[in-house]
Amino acid sequence: MSSLITLSILAILVLYLGLYKAKNALLPATLLGLAGALVLAVLEWNGGAQPIYSGMMLFDNFAIAFTTICIFSTMLILLISKDYFESISEHVAEYYTLILFSLAGILVMVSYHNLTMLFIGVEIMSVSLYILAGIRKDDFKSNEAALKYFLMGAFSTGFLLFGITLLYGATGTFDLTQIRDYVIANPTGISPLFYTGITLLIIGLCFKVGAAPFHFWTPDVYEGSPTLITAFMSTVVKTAGFAAFLRLFLMCFAPLHDFWMPALLVISLLTLFVGNVTALYQHSFKRMLAFSSISHVGYMLFAIVALGVNSSNSVFIYATAYSIASIVAFAVLILVKRQTGADNFDSFNGLAKKNPFIAFTLTVAMLSLAGIPLTAGFIGKFMMFSTALAEYHIWLVILAVLNAVIGIFYYLRVIVAMYFKGAERNEIQSSSYFNFVLGFSALITVVIGVYPGFISSLF
Amino acid sequence: MENVTQALQGVPLNHYILLSAIIFAIGVIGVLIRRNAIVIFMSIELMLNAVNLLLTAFSVHHNDASGQIFVFFIMALAAAEVAVGLAIIVMIFRNTNSTDVNILNKLKW
Numbered sequence: 001m002s003s004l005i006t007l008s009i010l011a012i013l014v015l016y017l018g019l020y021k022a023k024n025a026l027l028p029a030t031l032l033g034l035a036g037a038l039v040l041a042v043l044e045w046n047g048g049a050q051p052i053y054s055g056m057m058l059f060d061n062f063a064i065a066f067t068t069i070c071i072f073s074t075m076l077i078l079l080i081s082k083d084y085f086e087s088i089s090e091h092v093a094e095y096y097t098l099i100l101f102s103l104a105g106i107l108v109m110v111s112y113h114n115l116t117m118l119f120i121g122v123e124i125m126s127v128s129l130y131i132l133a134g135i136r137k138d139d140f141k142s143n144e145a146a147l148k149y150f151l152m153g154a155f156s157t158g159f160l161l162f163g164i165t166l167l168y169g170a171t172g173t174f175d176l177t178q179i180r181d182y183v184i185a186n187p188t189g190i191s192p193l194f195y196t197g198i199t200l201l202i203i204g205l206c207f208k209v210g211a212a213p214f215h216f217w218t219p220d221v222y223e224g225s226p227t228l229i230t231a232f233m234s235t236v237v238k239t240a241g242f243a244a245f246l247r248l249f250l251m252c253f254a255p256l257h258d259f260w261m262p263a264l265l266v267i268s269l270l271t272l273f274v275g276n277v278t279a280l281y282q283h284s285f286k287r288m289l290a291f292s293s294i295s296h297v298g299y300m301l302f303a304i305v306a307l308g309v310n311s312s313n314s315v316f317i318y319a320t321a322y323s324i325a326s327i328v329a330f331a332v333l334i335l336v337k338r339q340t341g342a343d344n345f346d347s348f349n350g351l352a353k354k355n356p357f358i359a360f361t362l363t364v365a366m367l368s369l370a371g372i373p374l375t376a377g378f379i380g381k382f383m384m385f386s387t388a389l390a391e392y393h394i395w396l397v398i399l400a401v402l403n404a405v406i407g408i409f410y411y412l413r414v415i416v417a418m419y420f421k422g423a424e425r426n427e428i429q430s431s432s433y434f435n436f437v438l439g440f441s442a443l444i445t446v447v448i449g450v451y452p453g454f455i456s457s458l459f
Numbered sequence: 460m461e462n463v464t465q466a467l468q469g470v471p472l473n474h475y476i477l478l479s480a481i482i483f484a485i486g487v488i489g490v491l492i493r494r495n496a497i498v499i500f501m502s503i504e505l506m507l508n509a510v511n512l513l514l515t516a517f518s519v520h521h522n523d524a525s526g527q528i529f530v531f532f533i534m535a536l537a538a539a540e541v542a543v544g545l546a547i548i549v550m551i552f553r554n555t556n557s558t559d560v561n562i563l564n565k566l567k568w
Contacts, residue, residue, distance in 0.1 A: 116525075116528075116529055116532060119529075119532065119533075119536075120532060120536070123536045123539070123540070127536075127539055127540060127543050130543050130544070130547060131543060131546075134547055134550060137550055138554070140554060140555075143547075143550055143551045143554055144551075144563045146547045146550070147496060147547050147548065147551055147560070147563060148563065150540075150543070150544050150547050151490070151496070151499055151500070151503070151560075154500075154503045154540055154544065155490055155503055155506075157507075158483070158486065158487075158503060158506035158507060158510065161506075161507065161510040161533065162483055162506070162509070162510050162513075164529075165510050165513050165514050165517065166513075168514065168517055168521075168526055168529075169472075169476070169513070169517040169520075172517075172521035172523055173523070173525070174525055174529065193476075
């Protein structure tokens with residue numbers, strides 16, 4: 001809880017720093033504040049959490065784990081933002097503030113104990129992101145991304161709200177525990193309003209996390225937004241969306257598994273195929289990453305399809321592996337784009353000769369996203385598949401493995417371009433911030449891949 | 460106030476649900492078929508207002524104030540969304556002199 005307060009105060013503080021033209025203090029102050037929030041969150045681990053503020057929020061281990069990974073990923077992203085915002089505009093402090101406010105919304109999303117807070121958290125996060133997506137005011141692509149994101153975000157909020165309202169109509173409460181008690185107390189006589197409400201909530205949440213067939217806005221928004229914001233949206237925001245999704249289903253709807261499971265099963269498979277097959281045909285690395293993020297949503301949905309005690313753990317590991325690998329991919333993309341001005345696969349040609357370190361970290365990240373053993377991505381996929389197998393979804397796993405094979409093709413394309421295609425290019429000058437983020441993330445990816453024990457039994 | 464509540468409770472709950480569902484559906488159809496960003500935006504507001512109406516009806520039905528509190532939250536956040544959304548639409552209008560969403564087709568494979 002104290003980390004949420006810290007973040008909100010920090011965001012306002014950063015605005016004041018911008019007001020007094022303390023440009024050099026922005027990044028250190030933000031990182032320091034984030035580190036403080038991270039420590040405060042970790043300190044509450046196993047603290048015997050009780051619902052606070054009249055049952056509005058619950059800072060349990062689930063919330064703390066996802067808070068930690070979200071703050072950590074944001075810190076990595078802000079480290080590579082050095083000199084990035086300055087090149088877009090002179091109002092740098094506002095960007096940091098918006099990212100921090102969005103992060104505050106994310107903290108509410110992962111720790112809600114009342115559907116009101118779910119709605120408020122989603123909105124705090126989204127409203128900041130609409131602005132961030134449109135940061136480049138003169139760039140038409142960025143404008144388009146902002147409008148599409150805004151219209152789709154507001155549209156899906158409508159579905160989310162209608163779903164919440166119908167749940168309220170059936171149960172007379174917004175509290176997660178009381179909704180669960182209602183479901184348990186009426187095993188046969190559940191009102192049809194409740195079922196309609198669950199369906200609308202699934203639609204709304206699938207829009208938010210970008211699952212097919214509600215994914216069509218994702219590639220456009222991810223491609224049009226500035227790369228750093230795309231990195232934030234496809235890692236931190238996606239993790240938070242899944243945490244909110246999972247929290248609701250674990251706490252409230254688990255007894256109604258038979259009702260919503262078939263729908264989510266179909267959505268999950270559709271997401272996998274749409275994401276992977278479309279990613280194969282992309283020429284732009286950034287757009288490929290957008291489709292790959294859709295396909296990873298499909299894998300993460302497994303945990304909700306096969307809801308059980310291991311679900312939160314497997315989503316946590318998968319989200320960690322995916323976030324860290326994606327941050328590396330986007331960091332390298334920023335470097336390459338700064339040099340060549342393009343983001344297609346050909347601009348990676350011959351990178352390994354000139355920048356062996358950058359090429360190596362990108363290789364580790366790509367292998368992790370593809371799910372090759374000895375990387376974190378493999379552990380994530382392994383946990384997901386074993387969760388699904390425990391619930392006897394054998395066909396689901398077979399089709400998912402098929403998709404993982406398709407995935408290897410397009411992830412390897414960039415590795416092939418870096419190592420086996422020659423091209424005249426100059427060495428990329430990367431700052432020490434970039435080198436630190438790349439090296440550190442690659443290290444974490446490998447460490448989780450080799451010693452998964454310390455993270456795989458958190459809950 | 461007591462009379463108002465009683466009068467509201469006189470209307471069967473199903474009528475409110477039906478009315479809200481119809482308004483919500485009009486909003487959804489509006490978002491899907493209209494091509495002007497501002498009209499789409501108004502349709503989204505219509506969806507949110509359908510939700511507000513239904514929440515109030517349920518709140519009276521359950522004799523529970525939390526539904527009405529939720530309506531205040533929706534109104535406040537809808538206002539925040541209007542501020543940001545209109546700013547985005549103005550930004551696009553400045554660059555393209557149009558609010559038609561069909562011209563937003565630069566991002567394609």
